[in-house]
Amino acid sequence: MPRSDSHRLLLRTIAIFKFMKATLLMATGIGALRLENKDIFAYADDLVGKYHLNPGNHFVMQALARTTHITPRRVHELGIGAFVYAALFLAEGIGLWTLKRWGEWVTVLITGSLLPLEIYELWHRLTLPRAAVLVLNAAIVWYLVVRLKGEARDRSVGVVGSGSNYESV
Numbered sequence: 214m215p216r217s218d219s220h221r222l223l224l225r226t227i228a229i230f231k232f233m234k235a236t237l238l239m240a241t242g243i244g245a246l247r248l249e250n251k252d253i254f255a256y257a258d259d260l261v262g263k264y265h266l267n268p269g270n271h272f273v274m275q276a277l278a279r280t281t282h283i284t285p286r287r288v289h290e291l292g293i294g295a296f297v298y299a300a301l302f303l304a305e306g307i308g309l310w311t312l313k314r315w316g317e318w319v320t321v322l323i324t325g326s327l328l329p330l331e332i333y334e335l336w337h338r339l340t341l342p343r344a345a346v347l348v349l350n351a352a353i354v355w356y357l358v359v360r361l362k363g364e365a366r367d368r369s370v371g372v373v374g375s376g377s378n379y380e381s382v
Contacts, residue, residue, distance in 0.1 A: 227320070228306040228309035242292045245295060249292065
């Protein structure tokens with residue numbers, strides 16, 4: 214089955230989405246590791262003053278209260294976890310950007326395996342961005358599974374795509 218221009222464009226668009234997620238996670242990891250040896254509560258309290266937030270505001274008080282329970286070890290774990298996820302998204306993005314079949318498989322496996330976690334998170338705290346990311350990731354997995362199944366079916370019945378530069382797994 215030859216790759217259409219629209220399929221190439223869609224794979225590269227998904228790759229850009231994966232690269233953006235990897236970039237955000239790398240920034241999160243760097244930020245977390247920079248805060249590892251700091252007093253998180255004091256740092257957060259300074260930010261409240263710096264940005265002239267009302268410390269009596271319910272949301273600000275709640276955020277400050279949560280920072281009292283964050284240990285340096287937890288901050289370190291957050292930073293390392295962010296880098297691990299960034300590496301996974303980067304691998305997906307590279308495979309998709311280079312139009313490799315393995316990139317599609319890796320994306321189906323990784324993104325598909327993270328969908329239950331996204332559903333759990335959405336169940337506990339429904340937000341529009343979380344819902345949008347879940348819908349987008351589910352659509353990506355669905356599209357790639359349908360595409361990969363169709364290609365496998367075509368190969369099994371002997372349909373050969375002429376001119377395809379599709380690399381095997």
